[in-house]
Amino acid sequence: MEMNRFTLNFNIYVGVMIRLFKVKEKQRELAENANGGAPTKKQSPGELRLHKDISELNLPKSCAITFPNGKDNLMNFEVSIRPDEGYYFGGTFLFSFQVSPVYPHEAPKVKCKTKVYHPNIDLEGNVCLNILREDWKPVLNINTIIYGLYHLFTEPNYEDPLNHEAAAVLRDNPKMFESNVRRAMSGGYVGQTFFPRCV
Structure with a gap:
């Protein structure tokens, strides 16, 4: 009986606090609007976390x-990568990021906008990176x-390919793979596929 009274009182207390918080929030919005400021758009938890991630890049x-x-739209952005070593040295590769309002509980959707000859990126720009799929955890960030x-x-x-042909060449003949990457990055054909110049 004593426990039920405690639970009831606690629930009433929480309900009152939530109502007070909502009233305060409404008063703050009204005050901001009265001061000539634009009405503030409430940010999702994903936007708040993304602001933090970007400030700590x-x-x-x-x-x-x-x-x-x-x-005004931080949830959609682009990242360019210009490798300074390896097979792709000197190329510039552009990625689009779409961040969900429930981020970081869901990984951003990432696409490669540059057509690239790569074992882990297919010709549609899908990226095979484990932390964008099954290994994503909310502690990870942009x-x-x-x-x-x-x-x-x-x-x-x-070993984890999206472009199986490129993966097989990398595995079996790294010199030929390097030559294919150079040809693709310079704006040329690899097999039947044309790659626009990205160097």
């Missing part, structure tokens, strides 16, 4: 982030993803 010199839709993408260019992985 620590990218290598070979990576850059841009916001083509301006500061910085981690960008480093993961950069790592795909410095050490492509033929």
Whole structure:
């Protein structure tokens, strides 16, 4: 009986606190609007976390982030990667990021906008990076993803391919793979597929 009374009182207390919080929030919005400020759009938890991630970015010199839709749409942005070593040295590769409002509980959707001859990126721009799929955890962040993408260019992985043909060439004939990458990056054909210049 004593426990039920405690639970009831606690629930009433929580209900009152929630109502008070909502009233305070409404008063704050009204005050901001009265001061001539634009009505504030409530940010999703994903937006708040993304702001934090972006403010803490620590990218290598070979990576850059841009916001083509301006500061009003931080949930969609682009990252360019210019590897300074390895097979893809000198190329510039552009990735689009779409971040969900439930981020970081869901990994961003990442696509490669540059057509590239790569074992872990298919011709439609889908990226095979384990932290964007089954190994995603909310403690990971945008910085981690960008480093993961950069790592795909410095050490492509033929064991987990999306482009099986490129993976087989990398595995069986690394010299030919290097030649194919150079040809593709210079704007040329590899087999029947044309790759626009990206160097």
